[in-house]
Amino acid sequence: xxxxxxxxxxxxxxxxxxxxxxxxxxxxxxxxxxxxxxxxxxxxxxxxxxxxxxxxxxxxxxxxxxxxxxxxxxxxxxxxxxxxxxxxxxxxxxxxxxxxxxxxxxxxxxxxxxxxxxxxxxxxxxxxxxxxxxxxxxxxxxxxxxxxxxxxxxxxxxxxxxxxxxxxxxxxxxxxxxxxxxxxxxxxxxxxxxxxxxxxxxxxxxxxxxxxxxxxxxxxxxxxxxxxxxxxxxxxxxxxxxxxxxxxxxxxxxxxxxxxxxxxxxxxxxxxxxxxxxxxxxxxxxxxxxxxxxxxxxxxxxxxxxxxxxxxxxxxxxxxxxxxxxxxxxxxxxxxxxxxxxxxxxxxxxxxxxxxxxxxxxxxxxxxxxxxxxxxxxxxxxxxxxxxxxxxxxxxxxxxxxxxxxxxxxxxxxxxxxxxxxxxxxxxxxxxxxxxxxxxxxxxxxxxxxxxxxxxxxxxxxxxxxxxxxxxxxxxxxxxxxxxxxxxxxxxxxxxxxxxxxxxxxxxxxxxxxxxxxxxxxxxxxxxxxxxxxxxxxxxxxxxxxxxxxxxxxxxxxxxxxxxxxxxxxxxxxxxxxxxxxxxxxxxxxxxxxxxxxxxxxxxxxxxxxxxxxxxxxxxxxxxxxxxxxxxxxxxxxxxxxxxxxxxxxxxxxxxxxxxxxxxxxxxxxxxxxxxxxxxxxxxxxxxxxxxxxxxxxxxxxxxxxxxxxxxxxxxxxxxxxxxxxxxxxxxxxxxxxxxxxxxxxxxxxxxxxxxxxxxxxxxxxxxxxxxxxxxxxxxxxxxxxxxxxxxxxxxxxxxxxxxxxxxxxxxxxxxxxxxxxxx
RNA sequence: GCGGACGUGGCGGAACUGGCAGACGCACCGGCUUUAGGAGCCGGCGCCGAAAGGCGUGGGGGUUCGAAUCCCCCCGUCCGCACCA
Numbered sequence: 001x002x003x004x005x006x007x008x009x010x011x012x013x014x015x016x017x018x019x020x021x022x023x024x025x026x027x028x029x030x031x032x033x034x035x036x037x038x039x040x041x042x043x044x045x046x047x048x049x050x051x052x053x054x055x056x057x058x059x060x061x062x063x064x065x066x067x068x069x070x071x072x073x074x075x076x077x078x079x080x081x082x083x084x085x086x087x088x089x090x091x092x093x094x095x096x097x098x099x100x101x102x103x104x105x106x107x108x109x110x111x112x113x114x115x116x117x118x119x120x121x122x123x124x125x126x127x128x129x130x131x132x133x134x135x136x137x138x139x140x141x142x143x144x145x146x147x148x149x150x151x152x153x154x155x156x157x158x159x160x161x162x163x164x165x166x167x168x169x170x171x172x173x174x175x176x177x178x179x180x181x182x183x184x185x186x187x188x189x190x191x192x193x194x195x196x197x198x199x200x201x202x203x204x205x206x207x208x209x210x211x212x213x214x215x216x217x218x219x220x221x222x223x224x225x226x227x228x229x230x231x232x233x234x235x236x237x238x239x240x241x242x243x244x245x246x247x248x249x250x251x252x253x254x255x256x257x258x259x260x261x262x263x264x265x266x267x268x269x270x271x272x273x274x275x276x277x278x279x280x281x282x283x284x285x286x287x288x289x290x291x292x293x294x295x296x297x298x299x300x301x302x303x304x305x306x307x308x309x310x311x312x313x314x315x316x317x318x319x320x321x322x323x324x325x326x327x328x329x330x331x332x333x334x335x336x337x338x339x340x341x342x343x344x345x346x347x348x349x350x351x352x353x354x355x356x357x358x359x360x361x362x363x364x365x366x367x368x369x370x371x372x373x374x375x376x377x378x379x380x381x382x383x384x385x386x387x388x389x390x391x392x393x394x395x396x397x398x399x400x401x402x403x404x405x406x407x408x409x410x411x412x413x414x415x416x417x418x419x420x421x422x423x424x425x426x427x428x429x430x431x432x433x434x435x436x437x438x439x440x441x442x443x444x445x446x447x448x449x450x451x452x453x454x455x456x457x458x459x460x461x462x463x464x465x466x467x468x469x470x471x472x473x474x475x476x477x478x479x480x481x482x483x484x485x486x487x488x489x490x491x492x493x494x495x496x497x498x499x500x501x502x503x504x505x506x507x508x509x510x511x512x513x514x515x516x517x518x519x520x521x522x523x524x525x526x527x528x529x530x531x532x533x534x535x536x537x538x539x540x541x542x543x544x545x546x547x548x549x550x551x552x553x554x555x556x557x558x559x560x561x562x563x564x565x566x567x568x569x570x571x572x573x574x575x576x577x578x579x580x581x582x583x584x585x586x587x588x589x590x591x592x593x594x595x596x597x598x599x600x601x602x603x604x605x606x607x608x609x610x611x612x613x614x615x616x617x618x619x620x621x622x623x624x625x626x627x628x629x630x631x632x633x634x635x636x637x638x639x640x641x642x643x644x645x646x647x648x649x650x651x652x653x654x655x656x657x658x659x660x661x662x663x664x665x666x667x668x669x670x671x672x673x674x675x676x677x678x679x680x681x682x683x684x685x686x687x688x689x690x691x692x693x694x695x696x697x698x699x700x701x702x703x704x705x706x707x708x709x710x711x712x713x714x715x716x717x718x719x720x721x722x723x724x725x726x727x728x729x730x731x732x733x734x735x736x737x738x739x740x741x742x743x744x745x746x747x748x749x750x751x752x753x754x755x756x757x758x759x760x761x762x763x764x765x766x767x768x769x770x771x772x773x774x775x776x777x778x779x780x781x782x783x784x785x786x787x788x789x790x791x792x793x794x795x796x797x798x799x800x801x802x803x804x805x806x807x808x809x810x811x812x813x814x815x816x817x818x819x820x821x822x823x824x
Numbered sequence: 825g826c827g828g829a830c831g832u833g834g835c836g837g838a839a840c841u842g843g844c845a846g847a848c849g850c851a852c853c854g855g856c857u858u859u860a861g862g863a864g865c866c867g868g869c870g871c872c873g874a875a876a877g878g879c880g881u882g883g884g885g886g887u888u889c890g891a892a893u894c895c896c897c898c899c900g901u902c903c904g905c906a907c908c909a
Contacts, residue, residue, distance in 0.1 A: 215828055215904080222827075222905060229909080254909060267909085302907090312907095336907050346909040355907050423908060544904080616849070617836065622829095623902080628836045632862095633849055643864090680840085689838065692848035699848090706865080768844055773890040775844055813889050819843055823889050 003649060005642035007606025007635075010737040015113050017736075023748065024063065024075055024118040028515065028527050032072030036531045037063050038513070038572075040539030040547070041080040041506045044104040044126075048111030050581045050626065051540070053598050057611045058578055058620055058687070059538045060117040064729035065682050068752040074531050075118060076513035078125040079105045082502045084162060084179060087435040091467045097435045098463065101128060111598070116607045116732050123516045127437065127505035134458035135512065135522035136505055137440040139554070141451050142561055144441075148195045151449065155271075155340065156191055156428060157184045163471035164432045165191060167501060170546070186297065192430040192439060192498065196553045200224055200422040202569075203552055212575040213621070216544040223545050225423025229255035230407050231343065232416020234266055236278065237319035241328030250274065250320055250331075253342035253421060254349075257410065258402030260324035261391040262349040262370035264360065267313065269337040269344040270294045278331065280317030287333060290314045294335045302335045312336065313359060322347075323415050324392075324406075332363065342421055350381060357381040371399065427550065429501045434465065434473045436499030444486035444493040453487050459495070473497060506547055507554040510534055510571055511564060521563065529565040537572035540580060548572070576685060579623040596626055608731035609635035615730055616691035634691075638734055641698055641727070644705065645720045645738045663711040667704055669759050670697065671719045676755035678726040687730070694727050717742075725753050769794040770821040771803040787814040794820035 018024060039059035042052060063075040086097035086104075105126060112119070125132050143149045156165040161182035170178050177184050196203075204224045207217045233249025252266060268275060270291045279287045290313075294302065313334035320331050336355070337346055350360035351369040357380045360367050372389045373382040388394040388402045397405055410416040430439060438459045440452035452459055462481045465474035475481055475497040486493040508522065515527035532555075539547075555571040558564040583596060601610050612634040618624045643649050674697045681690040701719060704711055711719075721743065728735040728747045739747035761783055767790060769777040777799040781790065791812050794800060800822065809822040 218828065219904060225908070227908075252909080256909085337909075341908050343909095348909085353907095353909080355909090358907095421908085541903085619837085624836085628850085630836080630850055637849085640864095684840075686840085688836090689848080692838075695848055702865085766844080770843085770890075773843090773888095778844075811889060813843095815843065819890090821843080821889055 003646055005639040005646075005734070007608060007638075007733065008603075011114075011116065011607050011733040014733045014736045015116060018118050019113070019121070023746070024067070024073070025120045025122060026072050026074055028530060030072035032070060034074065034530055035066045035071035035536075036074045036534045037066065037536050038076065038510055038534045038538065040537070040543060041078060041509050042108060043083060043085075044079045044081055044101060044108045045085060046104050047107045048115065048598055050596055050598060052108075052111070053115055053610060054578055054581060054614050054620075054624075055538060055540070056112055056115060056117045057614045058576070058685075060115075060611075060732075061615070061682070061687065061729045062536055062538075063118060064732060064748055065752070068725070068728065068748065068750065070751065074513070075120055076123040076516075077109075077112065077117075077119040077121070078123075078509055078513065079108065079127065080502060080506050080509075081105060081126040081128045082436045082499075082505055084433065084435070087433055087467070088471075090435075091469060091471060094467070096463065096465075098128065101126075114602055114607060115598070115611060118732075123513050125509060125512050125516055127502065127509075128435075128461075130458050130460050132505070132509075132512065133437050133460060136437045136500065136508070137452070137457050137459060138454060139508060139522060139558070139563070140500070140504075141440060141454060141457075142563065143194065143557060144451050146557075146561055148198065148557055149192065150195060150426075151190060151192050153188055153190050154193075154428070155186055156189045158187050158189070159184050161471075162433070163473075165189060165428060165430065167428045167503075167546075191428050193426040194429050194504075194553070196427045196550070197422060197424055199553050199556050200226070200424050201420075202556060203424070203549065206552070206570055210570060210575070211573060213541075213577055216541065216548070216575065216577060219544045220549060223424060223549065227255050227421050227423075229253060229419060229421065230257035230403075230410055230416055231419045232257075232323065232410045234320040234323065234345075234347070237321050237328040241319065241321070243321040250278075250345055251343040252345045252347045253419065254347050256349060256352060256403070257406035257418075258388060258391075258394060258397070258399055259349040259352045259370045260322070260347065260406055261388075261394065262351040262368045263322045263324065263329065263347040264350060264366040264368060265330045265332060265348045265363070266320050267332045267334045267337050267346050267348055267359075268316065269339040270333045270335065271339045272333075272344045275316070275333065278316055278318040283315060283317035286314050287316055290333055297335070302338070313363065315363065323410075323413070330363075330365065332359075334359065340425065341423070352381055352383055354381040354383070370394075427501075427503075427553070429504055430498035431501055432473055432476075432497070433471075433499055434461065434467070434475055436502060437505060438475075439496045439498050439500060441496040442484050442486060442493040443496070444489060444491060446491060447486050447488040447493075450486055450488050450493065456487070473499075475499075503546055503550050507550045508558070510537075510551070511555070511558070523564075525563070525565050528568060532564070532568050533570050533573040535573055537575045539575075539577060541577040542580075544577070548575070576621070578620050579618065581624055581626055583626045601631055605631050605635040606638075606733070608638055608734045612638065612691060612731055615687040618688060620685055620687055637695055637698065638731060640702070641694075641723070642734065642738065644698065644701055645724060645742065647741050661709050661711060663704055663707070663709060664715040667700075667711045667715055667719050669762065670700055671722050672755040672759035675722060675726060675753045676760055679752070679755070682729070691730065694723065694730070697723055722753055725750060765817050767793070767817055768819045769797055769800050770819065771800060771809075772823060773821060776800050776803050781817055783817050785817045787816055790814050790816050790820050794822060 037059055039055050063073050066073045081101045086101050089100055090097045140149060157171050159166050159177040159180060159182050161180035162177060166177060166184060171184050172178050175184055176182060204221060204226055207220055231251060231253045233251055235243035235249045236247045238244050313332045316331045316333060318331045319328040322329050348356040350356040350367040352371055368390055370388055370391045371382055371386045373386060385399055388397050394402045394405055407418040438461060440457060440459045442450050442452060444450055462478050465478055467474060482494050484493050484495050511523045511528055514531040515523040518524050551571050556569055559566050559568045609631055613629045613631045617629050677693050678690050724735045724739050724747055735747050763783060764780050765783050767779045767781045768775055769779060777797045779793055779797060781793060791814055804824060807824060809824050811823040813821040
């Protein structure tokens with residue numbers, strides 16, 4: 001063994017040790033208090049990139065720290081191994097996705113080990129394991145049985161590049177696919193959905209109690225988009241403008257029922273089922289032309305076009321009756337009214353809605369204000385608070401009161417009712433691709449749609465497939481897969497060829513980790529009860545909506561079905577979102593080709609230096625530029641610790657005399673302060689300052705070691721040992737190696753040190769003396785100094801007297817023992 | 825447009841509850857080691873000023889004995905969401 005710091009040799013050795021010894025394996029009957037640390041399920045794209053390193057370094061630090069604190073820490077790992085990249089690669093190279101995926105999992109696993117991240121590898125799962133597929137399908141079928149899955153025709157987002165449909169969440173604001181970047185178009189297709197909207201209210205309410213970044217909670221609230229309003233009918237008007245009683249009224253939804261008296265027209269979505277019925281013959285041609293011009297456009301395109309409103313809507317020729325005023329008002333179609341929100345029809349109130357205002361001007365409709373704007377208001381539509389006007393029985397009421405009164409009136413008249421709507425829509429889970437979890441349903445000519453019996457799971461993917469350059473799923477033409485028997489009648493049937501969105505796989509993996517050996521259920525409720533919810537979940541903010549919302553839905557649904565413990569309402573108690581790594585000002589990503597490979601750094605400076613650099617460079621939750629990383633500085637620091645701590649080294653304590661000096665007391669206090677400080681910083685994710693703490697303490701030790709009147713050997717030894725303990729979660733290899741050489745045994749299994757509170761305060765402190773808030777002197781005083789003595793000491797200062805100019809201070813503020821402020 | 829985060833030396837950042845602004849690191853400068861250093865150790869390092877001292881946390885105002893921190897207005901950067909009825 002060399003006495004020089006040689007990360008390569010020690011890191012490989014300890015990585016092997018942790019694996020061989022099973023140091024971080026934890027059983028479900030472990031007597032220690034359970035603590036579940038989880039980093040987000042990675043997609044295995046090959047060796048780890050810097051983003052992985054950052055994520056898994058944070059997680060690993062916590063795993064090791066909590067273990068030293070005495071917890072039985074569950075630290076599992078698995079791989080989100082289904083998905084398009086592997087299938088696209090298969091299309092290009094002809095290699096089956098399973099082969100690439102397995103190789104990538106191996107590569108990523110090796111990377112994680114190389115950065116020193118430790119897991120209970122016995123619990124590893126991958127989405128494409130038949131044993132995992134089985135339970136993903138089992139959950140689907142249980143949801144199916146419970147009515148949480150349905151198949152329905154719906155306008156969907158079709159990505160021509162991916163040859164599949166996408167969930168709304170997977171379409172970017174500019175209307176392109178988040179994966180391929182292709183422009184998504186809109187078509188009607190028969191698809192599978194998870195009924196996530198059943199849980200909309202609970203998903204919203206339960207956010208309040210989660211210890212998550214406020215930013216993520218706000219994003220989720222917005223995505224769920226609860227709104228309160230009223231739904232009511234607009235009677236269809238006859239030629240005289242009178243309400244017809246022989247035709248169903250047109251249902252509209254509004255959040256502003258208080259402005260009903262200002263409704264001067266109404267607007268229908270172009271795909272509304274009643275367009276044909278209501279359009280008058282003279283308008284039919286124009287309406288049809290408008291409808292077909294809108295038909296091909298994606299929802300996002302329709303909602304984000306800024307074009308002038310006269311082109312974006314047409315009159316139907318029909319009129320409806322405003323039930324508030326009894327007047328007949330025109331009915332239009334407009335592209336921005338969507339069939340998928342509310343009732344697909346709106347009442348338009350130009351006085352209180354700018355878009356309606358603009359539309360009214362473009363189409364010659366009346367404008368009536370029903371909320372009194374303030375005197376200085378010079379805008380057009382007024383959306384603020386104010387008393388109702390021109391509104392009969394609502395006049396004078398504020399917005400909230402007027403809303404309530406309007407709803408009460410609608411209900412009393414039998415016209416409508418108060419309602420709550422959500423922006424959240426059901427989760428479209430089917431994908432027309434091969435490399436995903438097959439949807440376990442068959443279609444029988446006689447019995448129709450039939451779920452696959454639970455005992456027949458898993459429905460696995462056939463391996464003998466050919467990938468077409470078109471991207472069309474090979475399942476659609478694979479006779480062996482397609483042909484099956486009906487579980488109901490035993491006759492011939494065809495399998496569903498759609499597979500599941502990969503977000504399904506990541507919606508329950510954290511539960512499987514609790515008991516991956518379970519063979520009678522996806523996990524045992526007891527194990528889930530023990531470990532869940534995850535005490536600390538760690539990942540990227542890019543999953544703020546999709547993954548986290550879906551996982552929350554699954555957890556709630558599984559609990560309600562009795563699969564998960566009934567009290568388990570949320571999967572992740574605490575969430576930490578770490579920042580991303582940029583290079584040259586842009587996000588590092590494979591597609592941008594600006595990746596910095598961790599391997600070179602691991603080869604040269606080692607895993608501990610890379611980990612430390614990630615921790616030190618910035619607060620963990622912030623984005624960071626790769627240019628700002630100080631790997632060399634961290635490597636240099638680690639070598640400094642090595643020289644200080646390695647037995648027989650140039651600076652180690654055994655070279656010193658055994659004579660105790662005053663320095664012993666000082667260094668002992670410093671050591672206790674270090675423990676208190678690092679413990680606090682670890683607890684609040686202040687890893688960058690923790691690294692500063694290691695460095696400061698090391699600098700202090702260096703000065704003492706080289707001082708003539710420094711501490712004696714045992715005191716210094718104890719200080720160095722403590723440094724190794726508190727650094728062990730951050731730089732595990734170096735600390736394990738030095739600890740073993742100095743003390744024997746394993747630093748990661750010793751108890752976390754505890755600071756003696758008495759040693760955290762000195763007998764004296766430096767008291768600041770200010771004159772008019774400016775620091776003028778510093779005086780060393782006893783910690784228990786009283787106010788009068790402190791004031792006297794401040795006034796006695798010669799430096800201070802120079803600023804008082806002989807006059808007594810007008811006012812004296814004393815904050816013992818730290819500060820005296822003299823005001824003149 | 826709406827929502828959020830943020831703005832501190834040459835650079836990344838620190839200052840947790842209103843009380844020493846600039847910890848720690850990088851870069852730079854100097855010294856030591858008989859000095860081969862891209863090694864090691866020690867020291868310096870906000871700006872102006874010879875000094876005393878003054879000025880300093882994006883800009884402007886305010887609260888306070890005291891503000892990087894709290895309040896108001898403005899400017900700028902980044903990130904979400906975006907014609908949702």
